[in-house]
Amino acid sequence: MSKVNAPPSSRFRSLLPLRHRLHRLLAVPSGLLLLYLVGTGLPLQFTASLDLASRYVSSPLILDYVGLQAPEKAMASGEVVHIGRQLYRDSRSLGESLSFLGSVSVDRFDLLLTDDALWIVALDNPDLPEFMPLPARAKRIGSRAGRVAIETDDGLFELDDDFLNLQLAKFGSEQVQWATLSPLQGDRLSRAQADYRGRMLSMERLFQELHSGRMFGALGEWLVNAGTLLMTILAGSGFLIWWRTRPR
Numbered sequence: 001m002s003k004v005n006a007p008p009s010s011r012f013r014s015l016l017p018l019r020h021r022l023h024r025l026l027a028v029p030s031g032l033l034l035l036y037l038v039g040t041g042l043p044l045q046f047t048a049s050l051d052l053a054s055r056y057v058s059s060p061l062i063l064d065y066v067g068l069q070a071p072e073k074a075m076a077s078g079e080v081v082h083i084g085r086q087l088y089r090d091s092r093s094l095g096e097s098l099s100f101l102g103s104v105s106v107d108r109f110d111l112l113l114t115d116d117a118l119w120i121v122a123l124d125n126p127d128l129p130e131f132m133p134l135p136a137r138a139k140r141i142g143s144r145a146g147r148v149a150i151e152t153d154d155g156l157f158e159l160d161d162d163f164l165n166l167q168l169a170k171f172g173s174e175q176v177q178w179a180t181l182s183p184l185q186g187d188r189l190s191r192a193q194a195d196y197r198g199r200m201l202s203m204e205r206l207f208q209e210l211h212s213g214r215m216f217g218a219l220g221e222w223l224v225n226a227g228t229l230l231m232t233i234l235a236g237s238g239f240l241i242w243w244r245t246r247p248r
Contacts (some may be wrong), residue, residue, distance in 0.1 A: 030234045033227035040211040044204070052204035060197075066215070068200045070193035074184040077102040080112055081184065083192045087112065087119075091195045092126055094119070102179030104143045109163070111148050113141035113179075118150065120163050135166065142178035149176045 047053060057063065074083035081088045082100035089110060101113040110126075112119035118132040118141075136154035143149060148159040149169060156176075158169040184192055209215040213224035 027234065029227065030231045033224070034231060037211065037224075040207055043207050044211065047204050050203075052207065053202055055203040056199050057201040057203065057206055058198045062206070063197050063201060066201065066209075068197060070196040070200075074189055074192045074196075075100065075181045076184050076188070076192075077112075077179050077181050078105055078110070079103075080110060081188075081192045081195075082181075083184075083196045086196055086199065088192065088195050089121070089126060091191065093195070093199060094121060094126060094129055100181070101138055102141045102181055104141055104148055104179050106143065106146065106148060111141065111159075111163075113138050113150060118159070130163075132163070132166070140178050142176040144171065144176045149173075151176075 043050060043052065063069075071084045074081055076082070077100070079089050080094070080100075080103040082097070085096045085098060087094040087097055087100060094112070097114045099115040101115070103110050103112040105111075108123045110119075110121040110123065112121065112129075115137055116134055118134060118138075120130040120132065122128075134150070134152055135157070136152040139151045139153070141148065141150050144158075147161070148163075150157045150159065150166065151173060156169040156171075156173055157166040158171075159166055183189075206215075213220035213222075216223075
């Protein structure tokens with residue numbers, strides 16, 4: 001029986017020293033990992049110019065994958081919605097607050113009450129609310145004859161027309177139309193939850209999670225770390241090949 005000869009390429013590979021074969025074996029996975037690390041790490045070098053910290057992931061698929069869910073309940077007073085720690089009006093974030101006691105609308109302003117401050121939100125510039133500290137812990141907010149009334153632990157106060165000063169009211173709380181909080185339901189709740197989820201994961205954090213491998217759990221971190229080790233071995237074997245074959 002005649003002996004079957006191996007293809008030339010196979011014979012060539014079998015004659016290569018171990019360092020050469022190791023280098024060739026690690027080249028493809030190391031190259032792929034390097035492309036991945038560059039692709040996920042390069043944007044992080046330009047976080048400020050790309051505004052990654054202020055841009056958010058809105059894809060439900062990504063948010064579901066990382067397990068980011070909105071609270072099941074949300075409360076509303078007028079057009080203002082409080083869900084989690086976020087306050088929204090017309091799907092625009094106004095800021096964060098643990099508490100929300102209600103809101104009233106006067107002219108082109110929304111006035112929001114939390115435990116320790118009065119938020120003054122101009123409807124034509126809602127991104128820059130102003131804050132007025134309160135003399136005591138607030139209880140509720142309402143209106144009377146076009147003026148804003150705030151009840152605190154120290155009594156009932158009235159806000160002047162310029163929204164600059166609080167003064168003790170000269171009327172009783174029974175004369176005030178108090179703001180109420182009501183739970184959201186249906187489409188309005190779904191929209192509030194979508195708004196909330198849309199600000200949970202910044203693009204900067206997404207690239208950080210991808211770059212480190214944490215996006216894919218413990219296995220992802222292990223693969224990135226192992227791949228980094230492979231690239232180190234690849235660099236070492238490449239240097240060894242050069243050293244052995246350099247002109248003498």
